[in-house]
Amino acid sequence: MIRFINVYKAYHSTYYVLIDLNFHIKPGDFVFLIGPSGAGKTTLLKLIYREEKPTQGEILVSGFNVKVLPNKKLYLLRRKIGVIFQDFKLISYLNVFENIALMLRILNYPSHFIEQKVSELAQRLDLEEKLDSQVETLSIGEKQRVAIARALIHHPPLLLADEPTSNLDLLRSEKVIELLKEANKEGATVIFATHNESLTESFSQARIMHLEKGILKE
Numbered sequence: 001m002i003r004f005i006n007v008y009k010a011y012h013s014t015y016y017v018l019i020d021l022n023f024h025i026k027p028g029d030f031v032f033l034i035g036p037s038g039a040g041k042t043t044l045l046k047l048i049y050r051e052e053k054p055t056q057g058e059i060l061v062s063g064f065n066v067k068v069l070p071n072k073k074l075y076l077l078r079r080k081i082g083v084i085f086q087d088f089k090l091i092s093y094l095n096v097f098e099n100i101a102l103m104l105r106i107l108n109y110p111s112h113f114i115e116q117k118v119s120e121l122a123q124r125l126d127l128e129e130k131l132d133s134q135v136e137t138l139s140i141g142e143k144q145r146v147a148i149a150r151a152l153i154h155h156p157p158l159l160l161a162d163e164p165t166s167n168l169d170l171l172r173s174e175k176v177i178e179l180l181k182e183a184n185k186e187g188a189t190v191i192f193a194t195h196n197e198s199l200t201e202s203f204s205q206a207r208i209m210h211l212e213k214g215i216l217k218e
Contacts, residue, residue: 001027001158001189002048007057009043009214017043019214021057025191025207027157030184032200033193035211041193042086044211045160048191049081050074062158079107082151086162088143090135096122096146097131103154121149124175140167148176152183159183159190165199177202 002025009018017040025031035041046052047059050066059066064077082103090099097118098105104114122128125145135143144167151159161180165173181203184190192199192206200208210217 001025001029001062002191003058003060004047005058005060007047007054007059009040009047009052010055016055017214018047018054021216023209023216023218025189027189028184028187030181030190030203030206031192032197032203032206032208033191033211034195034197034200034208035193036195039211040214041211042162045083045162045191045193048158048160049078049083079103080156081158081160082154082156084148084151084159084161084164086166088147090143090146090150092135094135095131096127096133096135096138099135099146100127100131100149100153102150107154117153118149121153124179125149126172126175141169141172144168145172145176148179152179155183155186155188157188159188161190161192163194164192165194165196173199174202 004021004023007018007021008016010016033041043052047054048061050069053067061077062080066077069077100118101114104117122131125148127145127149130138130142148164159180165176168176180190180192200206
C-alpha cells in the first residue's frame, strides 16, 4: 500500500523536516503516527497524497510512484485517498451538505444515493441539523466534523487523518475514532497523525510509529 525508501524532505535547501524515512504500511493496517507539533507529521502525510514531493528517495502509494506521477494523473491517486485536513480545507461557497457530498458528486453517484449516505454520516457526527448551513457559520469543532465526513463518505481504501480530534470534545472524539476503526475493519488502511499518545489506548491492535525531529522510530 505505502512504501517510503530513503525519503528526505528539505525546505530552503538546508532545513530537513524528514530524514531518511524507510517504512512499509500494508493494506488494512491502522497506524498511529505520534509526534509533537513540528515533528513532520503533516509533511509526511502531504508526501503520501503528493501535495509535496520528496527531496530525495522514493514513495510508492497504491501502485503509484508519487514522485514522478504526472500532475494530469494525480486524480487517479487522490480518488483512492480520503484526507482529514488539520485546517479543514472546506469550500466556502458550498453548504455543509455539498461539502460532504463533494467526492460522491465527482464520482457521479446518483442523487438519491448521495442524500442517503450524507444523511447517515451526518447523523453519526451530530451534523444533521447543520446540513443547510454555510461553512463560515460553523464552529471550529463543527468544521472539523464536516472535514471528517467528507473524507469518509466515498469509502476510500486509504484514509489520512491529520489531528482529526484536536478540536473535539471527548464524546465526539470517541465517535470519530470509532468511525475510523470501522473503516479499517471494512478494509481501509488508516494513518492517524496525532500528538496525543493516549489516543492509542483506544485501539490496542494498531501499529504505532513515533516521529520526532524528522526521524521515525517504531
